[in-house]
Amino acid sequence: MKTVKNLSLVLVSTIVLFSCKNPEKPVSLTINDQKEDLAIAESVPPEEITNNLYLYVTASTGLSLREHANLQSEKLAVMPYGTRIKVITSEENPTMEIGGIKGGMDKIEFNHKKGYAFNGYLSKFFPPEKGISTKGYADELKMNFPKVVYTETKGGTASKPTNTETLLLPGSNLHEAYYIAKHLFNFPNEFEYPTQKGKENQVIKEKKYKNDRWTSELQVTRKEDVIIKIEYVYKNKGFSKFVTIAKEGDAIKISKTEIVE
Numbered sequence: 001m002k003t004v005k006n007l008s009l010v011l012v013s014t015i016v017l018f019s020c021k022n023p024e025k026p027v028s029l030t031i032n033d034q035k036e037d038l039a040i041a042e043s044v045p046p047e048e049i050t051n052n053l054y055l056y057v058t059a060s061t062g063l064s065l066r067e068h069a070n071l072q073s074e075k076l077a078v079m080p081y082g083t084r085i086k087v088i089t090s091e092e093n094p095t096m097e098i099g100g101i102k103g104g105m106d107k108i109e110f111n112h113k114k115g116y117a118f119n120g121y122l123s124k125f126f127p128p129e130k131g132i133s134t135k136g137y138a139d140e141l142k143m144n145f146p147k148v149v150y151t152e153t154k155g156g157t158a159s160k161p162t163n164t165e166t167l168l169l170p171g172s173n174l175h176e177a178y179y180i181a182k183h184l185f186n187f188p189n190e191f192e193y194p195t196q197k198g199k200e201n202q203v204i205k206e207k208k209y210k211n212d213r214w215t216s217e218l219q220v221t222r223k224e225d226v227i228i229k230i231e232y233v234y235k236n237k238g239f240s241k242f243v244t245i246a247k248e249g250d251a252i253k254i255s256k257t258e259i260v261e
Contacts, residue, residue, distance in 0.1 A: 055108075057083045058179040059121040060189065069105035069116040071096070076115045081183075082127045085110045091119060100195035100227075101175045123176045125169065128184045134165045134256065137184060145170070156259065163258050170251040174227060177245050177252035185243045185256055187232050191218050197225045213237060 057063045057079045067074040069091070079085060091104025096118070103120030110117075125145070128137045138150035149168035156162035167184075169177055175193045182191065188206045200223065206216035215235040221228055229246040240259040245252060 053087055054084055055087055055106075055119075055122040055124055056126045057081055057085065057121060058123045058127060058176065060179070060182070060192070063117055063121045065108070065110050065113060065115040065117055066105075067115055069107070071098075071118075073116070076113055077110060079110050079117070083110065084126070085117070085122070087122075088114065097196075100193055120175065123172075123179070125172065125176065125180060127180060130183075132184070134167060134184060138167055141169075160259065160261050162260075164255060166253060166255040168248065168251050168253050172252040174230070174245060174247065174252060177254055178230060181232070181243055181245050181254045181256075184254075185232070185241070187218075187243075188216060191232070194218065194220045194227060194230065196222070196227055198222055 058081070060081050062078045062080050063083075064075045065077040065079055067076055086109040088107040088109060090106045093104060094102035095104045096102070098118055098120060101120035103118055105116040106119040106122065108115065108117050125141060132140075135150055135152070138148055141148045147170040149166075151166045153164045153166075154161065155164070167180075169180070178193050181187070188208075190207060191204070194202070194204065198220065200221065202220040202222070204218040204220065208216075213236065215233055217233050219231040219233060221230070229244065231245075232241075232243040234241040238261050240261075242257045242259075244255050247253075
């Protein structure tokens with residue numbers, strides 16, 4: 001699996017500073033520990049992946065491994081984005097909310113250490129590696145999740161062509177799909193998952209864009225304090241990109257449309 005293999009290059013001598021909510025104390029990952037963990041990941045049977053025995057960290061800034069099943073207990077380590085972990089026991093019912101995401105504390109194993117982690121930032125879908133195409137990522141997912149669907153449609157006119165790619169993730173949820181879309185389509189780092197409560201229609205603009213000729217923003221749609229759709233909009237002179245994450249049946253649909261003018 002490309003994502004897991006490439007982690008060994010990224011994690012060597014890396015110090016992780018953040019958890020899913022608050023800054024962390026620096027945590028070093030040794031070369032030997034990481035190699036052992038990645039070797040285990042490569043030998044995981046497909047049925048154990050689809051049965052959620054192995055999950056992946058989706059928090060961009062890393063996720064804390066704690067000694068006990070509460071957010072005040074001692075931090076044993078910080079698991080970087082994309083890390084594969086083994087689930088020992090899962091907390092099925094939500095008991096807390098972090099960053100607008102509800103979940104509980106799963107008992108897990110990471111780098112031969114056992115502890116607890118907030119499962120709202122864990123996903124059965126491994127995250128996309130940097131630079132991978134939408135189709136390439138979909139093809140990798142299908143190896144373990146055959147019901148994943150990818151489509152591509154070209155349209156528009158000769159002077160204004162459009163291209164739409166769609167990724168359908170069965171059994172997913174909105175925040176899980178949001179973090180996949182964020183890394184697959186390069187959302188700005190500052191755009192974390194929005195809180196559930198808020199205006200029915202909210203626009204969150206990227207802070208660095210002050211010029212009217214540029215647009216970089218999240219458009220959030222809620223109903224009764226529940227997010228039902230998120231769209232990332234990017235526009236500059238001659239180019240527009242729209243990425244939409246919304247529920248479709250028992251799946252989440254991620255669609256990206258690019259327009260060249």
